[in-house]
Amino acid sequence: MTEMMTKEELEAGLRKIGAERYHHLHPFQKLLQDGKLNKAQVQAWALNRYYYQANIPVKDSFILARLGTVELRREWRQRIIDHDGSETERGGIEKWIALTDGVGLDRAYVESGEGILPGTRFAVDAYVHFVRERTLLEAVASSLTELFSPNVIGIRTKGMLEHYPFISKETLAYFDKRPVQAKRDSDFALEYCLENARTPEQQQAVLNALRFKCQVLWAQLDALHFSYVDPALTPPDVWRPGVAETGREAA
Amino acid sequence: MTEMMTKEELEAGLRKIGAERYHHLHPFQKLLQDGKLNKAQVQAWALNRYYYQANIPVKDSFILARLGTVELRREWRQRIIDHDGSETERGGIEKWIALTDGVGLDRAYVESGEGILPGTRFAVDAYVHFVRERTLLEAVASSLTELFSPNVIGIRTKGMLEHYPFISKETLAYFDKRPVQAKRDSDFALEYCLENARTPEQQQAVLNALRFKCQVLWAQLDALHFSYVDPALTPPDVWRPGVAETGREAA
Numbered sequence: 001m002t003e004m005m006t007k008e009e010l011e012a013g014l015r016k017i018g019a020e021r022y023h024h025l026h027p028f029q030k031l032l033q034d035g036k037l038n039k040a041q042v043q044a045w046a047l048n049r050y051y052y053q054a055n056i057p058v059k060d061s062f063i064l065a066r067l068g069t070v071e072l073r074r075e076w077r078q079r080i081i082d083h084d085g086s087e088t089e090r091g092g093i094e095k096w097i098a099l100t101d102g103v104g105l106d107r108a109y110v111e112s113g114e115g116i117l118p119g120t121r122f123a124v125d126a127y128v129h130f131v132r133e134r135t136l137l138e139a140v141a142s143s144l145t146e147l148f149s150p151n152v153i154g155i156r157t158k159g160m161l162e163h164y165p166f167i168s169k170e171t172l173a174y175f176d177k178r179p180v181q182a183k184r185d186s187d188f189a190l191e192y193c194l195e196n197a198r199t200p201e202q203q204q205a206v207l208n209a210l211r212f213k214c215q216v217l218w219a220q221l222d223a224l225h226f227s228y229v230d231p232a233l234t235p236p237d238v239w240r241p242g243v244a245e246t247g248r249e250a251a
Numbered sequence: 252m253t254e255m256m257t258k259e260e261l262e263a264g265l266r267k268i269g270a271e272r273y274h275h276l277h278p279f280q281k282l283l284q285d286g287k288l289n290k291a292q293v294q295a296w297a298l299n300r301y302y303y304q305a306n307i308p309v310k311d312s313f314i315l316a317r318l319g320t321v322e323l324r325r326e327w328r329q330r331i332i333d334h335d336g337s338e339t340e341r342g343g344i345e346k347w348i349a350l351t352d353g354v355g356l357d358r359a360y361v362e363s364g365e366g367i368l369p370g371t372r373f374a375v376d377a378y379v380h381f382v383r384e385r386t387l388l389e390a391v392a393s394s395l396t397e398l399f400s401p402n403v404i405g406i407r408t409k410g411m412l413e414h415y416p417f418i419s420k421e422t423l424a425y426f427d428k429r430p431v432q433a434k435r436d437s438d439f440a441l442e443y444c445l446e447n448a449r450t451p452e453q454q455q456a457v458l459n460a461l462r463f464k465c466q467v468l469w470a471q472l473d474a475l476h477f478s479y480v481d482p483a484l485t486p487p488d489v490w491r492p493g494v495a496e497t498g499r500e501a502a
Contacts, residue, residue, distance in 0.1 A: 021487045118466035119473060122373035129380055211488065215369035218486050219474075222370060225484070226477035233476070235469050236272045237462065 002200040010194055010203050014210055018148040021214035024155075028221040028229065033156045035163020037229070039103065040241035042164065044228045046100045047239055048120040050110050052220065053096045055124050057083045059131045063143075066136050075188055082181050095174035102171030106244040115239030119223025127216045134209065137202060141193050141209035145217060146186035150179035253451040261445060261454050265461055269399040272465035275406075279472040279480065284407045286414020288480070290354065291492035293415060295479045297351045298490055299371040301361050303471065304347045306375050308334045310382045314394075317387050326439055333432050346425035353422030357495040366490030370474025378467045385460065388453060392444050392460035396468060397437035401430035 005013065023029055031037050032045060060079045067073050085091025090098075100110045109115065131139040153175045160167045197203045227234050234240055256264065274280055282288050283296060311330045318324050336342025341349075351361045360366065382390040404426045411418045448454045478485050485491055 027482075027484060118374070118470045119370060122377040122467075122470060123369070125377055125380070126373040129376070215486070215488075216373075219369045219373060222477055222484070222486065223470075223473065225482075226473055230482050231278075231476075233278060233473070235466070235473065237466075 002204055004200045005203055007194040010197060010206065011190065013203075013207050014144060014147065014190070014193075017207065017210050017214060018145070021211060021218070022145060022148045022152070023214070023217040023221055024148070024152045026218055026221040026225070028225040029152075029156070031229065033159030035159060039164075039166055041224075041228050042160075042167070043100075043103045043105055043241070043245075044239060045224055046096075046103050047105055047110055048116050048220065048224060050096055050100060051113050051116045051120050052124050053083070053093055054111075054113075055128055056092070059128045062128070062131045063136070063139050066139065068136075072192075079181075079185055082177075090173075092174055092178075099171050099174055101246075101248070102168060103166060104246050104248060106246050109244035115237075115243060117223045117227055117238050118235060119227075120220050123216045123219040123223070127213070130209075130212060135205065137193065137196050138205050138209040140189050140196075141206040142213040143189045144186060144193065144210045145213050146182040147190065149182045149186075153179055153182075253455055255451050256454055258445040261448060261457065262441065264454075264458055265395060265398065265441070265444075268458065268461050268465060269396070272462065272469070273396060273399045273403070274465070274468040274472055275399065275403040277469055277472040277476070279476040280403075280407070282480065284410030286410060290415075290417055292475075292479050293411075293418070294351075294354045294356055294492070294496075295490065296475055297347075297354050298356055298361055299367050299471065299475060301347055301351060302364050302367045302371050303375050304334070304344055305362075305364075306379055307343070310379045313379070313383045314387070314390050317390065319387075323443075330432075330436055333428075341424075343425055343429075350422050350425055352497075352499070353419060354417060355497050355499060357497050360495035366488075366494060368474045368478055368489050369486060370478075371471050374467045374470040374474070378464070381460075381463060386456065388444065388447050389456050389460040391440050391447075392457040393464040394440045395437060395444065395461045396464050397433040398441065400433045400437075404430055404433075 028045075032042070037045075057080045060076065060083070064073055064076050064080065067076055081091070083092040085094055097107060097110065101107060113121075127142070130142055134142075157172050157175050160172060161169065193206050197206045227238065279296075283293070288296075308331045311327065311334070315324055315327050315331065318327055332342070334343040336345055348358060348361065352358060364372075378393070381393055385393075408423050408426050411423060412420065444457050448457045478489065
């Protein structure tokens with residue numbers, strides 16, 4: 001039988017999963033931040049990750065629908081506002097479009113999701129289904145990858161600006177506010193999980209939800225790496241270099 | 252606007268998708284049937300595909316629940332019987348276990364699904380979700396990859412028996428009856444789709460459902476190829492060569 005952990009032990013367990021399984025360890029991430037990818041490979045990354053970004057408010061809406069109290073919904077709705085923006089402030093999705101604009105991809109094509117890899121679609125859809133079908137505690141716990149993102153974002157942004165002439169600070173504006181938002185969101189979600197995991201089984205479910213989410217992120221980079229880097233075996237029906245290019249990318 | 256096709260044109264469109272997108276074209280499939288994989292790679296294939304096999308009766312049960320008439324359910328339930336077997340006849344899932352037994356994998360480990368690739372899980376789960384959430388017509392159409400399987404099964408079985416000393420005819424017993432079953436099942440499903448796709452939109456939905464299903468199969472081989480062949484980047488938490496081996500494989 002698994003024994004009950006203290007909150008500190010559970011948090012340490014979560015952080016250990018991040019240290020071992022978060023996608024900062026994926027070879028594609030390293031190639032991206034070290035400037036080892038060509039422009040088409042960076043385009044493929046931006047195009048596919050758009051589908052992930054576009055589904056974040058969808059999964060957060062399902063969580064919102066299940067939170068059950070005014071207080072919790074007030075807290076969680078900020079995530080949706082951050083991604084969808086407002087009349088006065090661009091949201092995360094719009095900023096991601098600035099990124100795909102910046103690398104010269106046609107906006108309508110990106111928004112259509114047409115050319116994304118099946119591996120991207122299956123992984124992202126698995127995430128949305130997970131937050132609908134598992135317990136609320138697991139749904140919240142699956143957001144905890146944000147505990148590990150602030151550090152990675154800094155390294156990636158710095159590396160990309162340094163190495164790619166087609167990447168500007170404006171192109172990467174999406175990432176400017178993410179570290180602060182991610183820290184605020186993950187502080188709250190972590191506290192919620194530590195507080196609401198009240199049996200050994202629930203604690204294990206929290207750990208497993210984070211493992212699952214790490215797989216969702218990892219599998220997206222697997223698909224990109226396999227299809228566009230090595231062996232660059234692009235499956236039928238997906239985006240190929242040169243498709244949907246606008247020729248209007250950032251200088 | 253898309254125009255209405257004749258039944259012959261729709262069938263030709265479906266067969267064209269198979270010719271261009273079915274997983275017989277995937278490099279992993281070719282390596283498998285040409286004897287170019289090592290034993291661990293064949294084990295990885297058998298282990299991961301078990302999860303697909305195990306979910307076939309699940310997806311067929313969802314279709315069964317939606318068919319709406321005695322006649323249609325009588326027809327479709329045969330698929331479930333074929334996979335789950337009976338007191339007197341081994342089903343497809345049991346025969347797949349004979350295959351994983353034959354290549355020396357621990358049965359409890361295989362059945363647990365523990366070591367499968369996230370890419371396998373996400374693709375198979377996407378298939379189950381698809382038949383629950385799309386129209387019944389699309390759910391039925393997604394089974395039409397069976398139109399293309401009989402031919403591929405013959406080539407693969409012959410190649411595997413010829414090239415791998417650890418593969419016996421008994422190990423591959425799963426495939427003995429599949430060509431006949433697949434032909435019977437896909438004849439019925441094809442007729443159903445040709446009959447029930449009564450608008451240009453429904454015809455396109457049928458074509459897209461088959462494209463989707465080809466992606467489900469293709470993505471599973473992508474994951475295997477990427478993780479166990481090239482670059483053999485095995486993600487965290489999944490089966491590695493040597494794990495769960497029984498040492499009792501077929502001579």
